[in-house]
Amino acid sequence: MSTPRELLAKVYASAGTGDWDAVEALIHPDFVLYEANSLPFAGEWRGKDALRRCAAAMYGTWSEAHVDIHDITGGDTHAVVVLTLTMHPKDSSAPFSQTVCEAGTFEDGLLRTLRIHYFDAAEIAARA
16 A cells, blocks of 8 residues: 555646546545635635646636645655745736645545645735
């Protein structure tokens, strides 16, 4: 069986290529993704397709957005990805970047929850 770190790496690699069927094969049926309530794509996203729907909402907020994954680490039940998210506002103002940590929990070898932690969620909300 894969470790949480390996599973989260597979989720991000598959999402990065748009292979949502592969992503959903790694997600628990009761999956919940949590985004901060202050964000335009806020809330609890539930279900095997939640990551796909949330990604579409997040990317749709910006004229462009890029993710650069730096590291993935994990233990027996959790894994965390550290990334930089660079966002280009639709108002043509200067792009900006933030460090984001996305913490996943695992159950039965599947991603069960994902909590997204932005360096400054208020800046993202203000620039959206």
